[in-house]
Amino acid sequence: xxxxxxxxxxxxxxxxxxxxxxxxxxxxxxxxxxxxxxxxxxxxxxxxxxxxxxxxxxxxxxxxxxxxxxxxxxxxxxxxxxxxxxxxxxxxxxxxxxxxxxxxxxxxxxxxxxxxxxxxxxxxxxxxxxxxxxxxxxxxxxxxxxxxxxxxxxxxxxxxxxxxxxxxxxxxxxxxxxxxxxxxxxxxxxxxxxxxxxxxxxxxxxxxxxxxxxxxxxxxxxxxxxxxxxxxxxxxxxxxxxx
Amino acid sequence: xxxxxxxxxxxxxxxxxxxxxxxxxxxxxxxxxxxxxxxxxxxxxxxxxxxxxxxxxxxxxxxxxxxxxxxxxxxxxxxxxxxxxxxxxxxxxxxxxxxxxxxxxxxxxxxxxxxxxxxxxxxxxxxxxxxxxxxxxxxxxxxxxxxxxxxxxxxxxxxxxxxxxxxxxxxxxxxxxxxxxxxxxxxxxxxxxxxxxxxxxxxxxxxxxxxxxxxxxxxxxxxxxxxxxxxxxxxxxxxxxxxxxxxxxxxxxxxxxxxxxxxxxxxxxxxxxxxxxxxxxxxxxxxxxxxxxxxxxxxxxxxxxxxxxxxxxxxxxxxxxxxxxxxxxxxxxxxxxxxxxxxxxxxxxxxxxxxxxxxxxxxxxxxxxxxxxxxxxxxxxxxxxxxxxxxxxxxxxxxxxxxxxxxxxxxxxxxxxxxxxxxxxxxxxxxxxxxxxxxxxxxxxxxxxxxxxxxxxxxxxxxxxxxxxxxxxxxxxxxxxxxxxxxxxxxxxxxxxxxxxx
Numbered sequence: 001x002x003x004x005x006x007x008x009x010x011x012x013x014x015x016x017x018x019x020x021x022x023x024x025x026x027x028x029x030x031x032x033x034x035x036x037x038x039x040x041x042x043x044x045x046x047x048x049x050x051x052x053x054x055x056x057x058x059x060x061x062x063x064x065x066x067x068x069x070x071x072x073x074x075x076x077x078x079x080x081x082x083x084x085x086x087x088x089x090x091x092x093x094x095x096x097x098x099x100x101x102x103x104x105x106x107x108x109x110x111x112x113x114x115x116x117x118x119x120x121x122x123x124x125x126x127x128x129x130x131x132x133x134x135x136x137x138x139x140x141x142x143x144x145x146x147x148x149x150x151x152x153x154x155x156x157x158x159x160x161x162x163x164x165x166x167x168x169x170x171x172x173x174x175x176x177x178x179x180x181x182x183x184x185x186x187x188x189x190x191x192x193x194x195x196x197x198x199x200x201x202x203x204x205x206x207x208x209x210x211x212x213x214x215x216x217x218x219x220x221x222x223x224x225x226x227x228x229x230x231x232x233x234x235x236x237x238x239x240x241x242x243x
Numbered sequence: 244x245x246x247x248x249x250x251x252x253x254x255x256x257x258x259x260x261x262x263x264x265x266x267x268x269x270x271x272x273x274x275x276x277x278x279x280x281x282x283x284x285x286x287x288x289x290x291x292x293x294x295x296x297x298x299x300x301x302x303x304x305x306x307x308x309x310x311x312x313x314x315x316x317x318x319x320x321x322x323x324x325x326x327x328x329x330x331x332x333x334x335x336x337x338x339x340x341x342x343x344x345x346x347x348x349x350x351x352x353x354x355x356x357x358x359x360x361x362x363x364x365x366x367x368x369x370x371x372x373x374x375x376x377x378x379x380x381x382x383x384x385x386x387x388x389x390x391x392x393x394x395x396x397x398x399x400x401x402x403x404x405x406x407x408x409x410x411x412x413x414x415x416x417x418x419x420x421x422x423x424x425x426x427x428x429x430x431x432x433x434x435x436x437x438x439x440x441x442x443x444x445x446x447x448x449x450x451x452x453x454x455x456x457x458x459x460x461x462x463x464x465x466x467x468x469x470x471x472x473x474x475x476x477x478x479x480x481x482x483x484x485x486x487x488x489x490x491x492x493x494x495x496x497x498x499x500x501x502x503x504x505x506x507x508x509x510x511x512x513x514x515x516x517x518x519x520x521x522x523x524x525x526x527x528x529x530x531x532x533x534x535x536x537x538x539x540x541x542x543x544x545x546x547x548x549x550x551x552x553x554x555x556x557x558x559x560x561x562x563x564x565x566x567x568x569x570x571x572x573x574x575x576x577x578x579x580x581x582x583x584x585x586x587x588x589x590x591x592x593x594x595x596x597x598x599x600x601x602x603x604x605x606x607x608x609x610x611x612x613x614x615x616x617x618x619x620x621x622x623x624x625x626x627x628x629x630x631x632x633x634x635x636x637x638x639x640x641x642x643x644x645x646x647x648x649x650x651x652x653x654x655x656x657x658x659x660x661x662x663x664x665x666x667x668x669x670x671x672x673x674x675x676x677x678x679x680x681x682x683x684x685x686x687x688x689x690x691x692x693x694x695x696x697x698x699x700x701x702x703x704x705x706x707x708x709x710x711x712x713x714x715x716x717x718x719x720x721x722x723x724x725x726x727x728x729x730x731x732x733x734x735x736x737x738x739x740x741x742x743x744x745x
Binding site for chain 1: 649650652654655657660664669743
C-alpha cells in the first residue's frame with residue numbers, strides 16, 4: 001500500500017434501512033495514522049457510517065475501501081478481524097474471563113495460546129489494567145470504566161491498522177468519562193492506526209481528533225481541523241455545538 | 244418393544260377395563276388359559292371400552308371381557324331396537340357385527356351386568372316401589388328422591404335423561420358422584436337413589452332394592468369374552484379354554500365374587516378359588532378367599548417389593564424415553580423458532596395446541612396406530628414434554644442481548660461461533676429449567692400410561708382406584724412423587740454444573 005492510498009475511503013455512500021435513507025452520499029478518506037472524529041446528533045447517521053467500514057451495514061450505493069481494497073472483496077469475518085472495534089456498551093462476553101475477552105480476536109485468528117497470553121497481558125497493561133488478578137475476573141466484576149478499558153484492549157490486541165470507536169465513553173458518567181479520556185488519550189493517539197471516532201461530544205472530538213467531520217441528516221456538512229471548525233462553522237448546528 | 248416381540252411368540256394377551264369386575268374376569272380368563280398350558284400376558288386396567296377394543300382390533304390384545312349392550316352401542320355404534328326387544332337378540336347382532344371385523348363374540352359367561360336404579364329397601368317398602376313405573380308414579384305424587392349417579396349415567400344418551408323421558412318423570416335432584424362416594428352417601432341417607440350394576444355386591448350389603456325395568460328401557464349387558472377371530476386357528480387350546488367358561492358364572496356367583504374382591508381379597512385368589520370350585524383348575528392349597536384378611540401395610544409392602552421394582556423400572560423407561568427424545572427435538576424446535584421468523588409462530592402454536600389435548604383422549608387416539616403398551620405412552624409423554632422445553636429454549640435464546648451479538652459479529656465471529664460461544668451458553672440455564680419442568684411433569688403424566696397397558700407406577704394407582712384400595716394407590720403415588728422430587732433435584736444440580744459462570 002502506497003502512502004497515497006487512504007487506509008479508509010468512503011466514496012459517495014448511500015445506506016437505506018427499511019426504506020429510510022440513513023446516509024445520503026457521504027465521502028470521507030482517512031489516511032494511515034490519522035484520527036478523524038465524526039460528530040452529529042442522534043439519528044444523524046454517524047453510527048451507520050462507522051458500521052459500513054466493517055460491513056455490519058452494507059451500502060446501497062457507493063463504495064467502501066479499506067487499505068485500498070473494496071470491503072465486499074473479502075469475507076466479512078476476515079475484514080472484521082482486521083479492524084479494531086469498540087462500542088458504547090462494552091459488549092464483553094459475560095461468561096468469559098477478562099483475559100479471554102481481551103484475546104477474542106486473537107482466538108478467532110487461531111493464534112497459539114502462549115502468544116495470546118503474552119499479548120493479552122501486554123495490551124491490558126497498555127490500557128491501564130496491569131493487575132494479573134483482574135485478568136481472571138468476569139466482566140460483571142468490573143466497573144464501567146474498567147469494562148471499556150478491556151473492550152479497548154480487545155480492539156488493540158491484534159495491533160490493527162484501522163480502529164473504529166463508537167462512543168467508547170458514551171455509557172459512563174461525565175466524571176469517569178473525562179478521567180478515562182484523559183488517561184487513554186495517549187494510547188488512542190499512539191496506535192498508529194487510522195482511527196474513526198463517533199461521538200456526540202465536541203470536547204471529546206476536539207481533544208482527540210486531527211480532523212472532525214460534522215454529520216447532519218445523513219450528509220457531512222463540514223470536515224476540517226478543530227481550528228478550522230472553530231474559525232468558520234459551516235451550519236447553525238456546528239455553531240450550536242461550539243457555544 | 245418387548246410387546247411387539249412377544250406377539251410373535253405364542254402368547255395370549257388378555258386385557259381388562261379399569262373396572263373391578265373386568266379386572267376379576269380378566270384374571271379368570273388368564274388363569275383358565277394358563278391351566279391349559281397357554282402362555283398369558285396380562286394388560287389389565289385399560290382406559291375404557293374404546294381403548295380395549297382398539298387394542299383388540301390392532302392385535303395387541305387377544306381377548307377381554309365385554310358386555311353385549313356396550314359392544315352394540317359403543318363399539319359397533321348401532322342403535323338399540325325399540326324397547327321391548329328380547330335380550331337374546333343383542334348378543335346375536337353383536338356376534339354378527341363383530342364377525343365382520345374379525346372379532347369373535349364367544350359364548351356368554353352366564354350373567355348380565357344390567358344397569359339398575361336402586362334405593363334403600365326401607366324406602367322402597369314405605370313407598371311401595373317395585374318397578375321404575377312405580378318410581379314415576381311416586382315422583383308424580385310429589386315424593387322427593389335425591390339421586391347420586393355416575394357421570395357416565397348422567398352423560399350417556401341412553402342414560403338418565405332418556406330413562407326419565409321413557410317413564411315420564413323428572414327427578415328433582417340428580418348429582419354426579421363417583422363410585423365409593425355414591426355408596427357412602429346412600430348408606431348415610433344423604434341420597435336415596437343410585438345407579439348400580441346388578442352384579443354389585445353392595446346391593447345386598449347396603450340393603451338396596453333394584454327397581455324392575457318393567458318397560459325394558461335398559462338393554463341387556465350379557466358378558467362374554469370378546470376375542471380375536473384368528474385365535475381359534477392360532478391357538479385352539481386358548482379358544483377352548485375361554486369357551487369352557489360359558490354359562491359358568493350366573494348373576495349370584497358374579498355378585499359373590501365381586502363382593503369378595505370388594506372386601507379385600509386379591510383377584511388372583513378369587514379367580515383361583517372360583518376356577519377350582521367349578522373344576523376348571525385343580526385346587527391347590529386351602530381356599531382363603533372366603534374369609535379375606537387384609538395384610539398389614541408392612542406385609543403388603545414386603546409382598547409387593549419385586550412388583551414395585553418392576554413398576555419403577557418401567558416408569559423410568561417411560562419417563563426417560565420420552566424425555567430424551569423431547570429434549571433433543573425441543574431444543575431443535577426452540578432454535579428453529581428463534582432463528583426463523585416464519586417457523587416461530589408455527590412451532591410455538593403447534594406445540595402449544597398439542598399440549599392442550601387431554602391425556603386420555605390422546606392416548607386413546609394413539610392406540611389404533613401404536614397398539615397398547617409402551618409406545619403410545621412414550622409418544623403421548625413426548626408430546627407433553629415438548630412444550631416446556633421448546634418454550635424455554637426459545638425464551639432463553641430470545642433473551643440474549645442483541646448488542647452482545649452485534650459486537651461479537653463486529654469482532655469477526657461467524658454465526659456459528661456466536662451460537663456456540665454466546666447464544667447457547669447464555670440460553671442454557673433457561674432451556675434447562677424447561678427440561679426440569681418437563682421432567683417433573685413427565686414423571687406425573689407417566690402414571691397415565693397404565694390406561695393403555697403401558698405399566699409403570701400408574702398401574703397400582705389405577706388398580707387401587709378401580710378396586711377402592713388405598714394401599715395400592717399409595718404404592719404407586721408415593722414413589723411417583725419421590726421420583727419427581729429426585730428428578731427435580733438431580734436436574735437442578737445438573738443445571739448448576741452446566742450454567743456458564745458469570
